[in-house]
Amino acid sequence: MDQNVVITLKNVDIYQPKHLVLSNVNLQIQSGEFVYLIGQTGSGKSSLLKVIYGELPIGAGEGMVAGFDLKKLNERDIPFLRRKLGIVFQDFHLLTDRTIEKNLEFVMRATGWEDKKLMNDRMLDVLEKVGLRSKLKKMTHELSGGEQQRVVIARALLNNPDVILADEPTGNLDPDTSEEIVLLLREISRSGTAILMATHDYQIIKNLPSRIIKTQTGSLLDNISL
Numbered sequence: 520m521d522q523n524v525v526i527t528l529k530n531v532d533i534y535q536p537k538h539l540v541l542s543n544v545n546l547q548i549q550s551g552e553f554v555y556l557i558g559q560t561g562s563g564k565s566s567l568l569k570v571i572y573g574e575l576p577i578g579a580g581e582g583m584v585a586g587f588d589l590k591k592l593n594e595r596d597i598p599f600l601r602r603k604l605g606i607v608f609q610d611f612h613l614l615t616d617r618t619i620e621k622n623l624e625f626v627m628r629a630t631g632w633e634d635k636k637l638m639n640d641r642m643l644d645v646l647e648k649v650g651l652r653s654k655l656k657k658m659t660h661e662l663s664g665g666e667q668q669r670v671v672i673a674r675a676l677l678n679n680p681d682v683i684l685a686d687e688p689t690g691n692l693d694p695d696t697s698e699e700i701v702l703l704l705r706e707i708s709r710s711g712t713a714i715l716m717a718t719h720d721y722q723i724i725k726n727l728p729s730r731i732i733k734t735q736t737g738s739l740l741d742n743i744s745l
């Protein structure tokens with residue numbers, strides 16, 4: 520297998536749960552690529568992301584994600600696959616009654632980090648990347664929507680993922696803040712993490728163009744232009 524390929528789907532069928540949502544899906548994404556995923560509501564974008572993060576099994580076909588074979592994936596493998604993936608959703612899923620530090624620490628403890636000094640260094644590292652290094656002790660409910668999404672991105676980066684899956688990460692943000700978030704994700708992709716971002720925001724795609732894949736009438740189309 521090509522070392523640089525982090526997602527491969529070959530002739531994959533995706534069911535939700537019995538109804539065939541996408542058939543014969545073929546997709547390859549390389550390290551460091553930034554890819555938009557578009558498609559009408561209900562056309563299967565989230566289902567595709569769910570297959571990639573091991574939430575939905577693949578029906579037919581073959582899939583490899585960050586070195587994990589989706590066909591052979593069992594319950595025990597899923598936490599290990601998820602450590603190779605960063606997941607960023609539209610609604611931030613932050614613990615709003617806690618500081619940024621406590622939010623990051625929560626995820627780190629859950630994914631096996633123990634050494635306080637290493638944890639602290641890593642937190643500052645990822646917060647630096649998203650421009651929030653000075654806000655470690657801030658409560659997350661005191662942050663703006665854009666800042667909260669930055670914390671979510673920092674949280675996704677903690678375990679140095681091969682891939683970030685972002686499901687409408689700008690859905691709750693104003694246009695300028697949305698653009699800042701996409702610029703940040705693109706910058707992150709340049710350091711090697713592949714990013715697959717589902718979005719309905721065509722304006723952002725026009726302003727910040729990149730490869731586009733599209734779910735449409737039960738298929739996944741590649742290299743779409745708007």
Ligand SMILES: Nc1ncnc2c1ncn2[C@@H]1O[C@H](COP(=O)(O)OP(=O)(O)OP(=O)(O)O)[C@@H](O)[C@H]1O
Pocket residue numbers: 535536540558559560561562563564565566567734
């Ligand atoms: N848990 C579920 N059980 C049954 N059907 C589902 C389930 N989740 C999604 N579906 C169906 O699968 C299809 C694809 O849904 P999916 O959420 O992947 O679409 P989407 O493109 O992500 O939509 P949106 O843009 O609204 O997020 C839809 O017809 C939806 O109704």
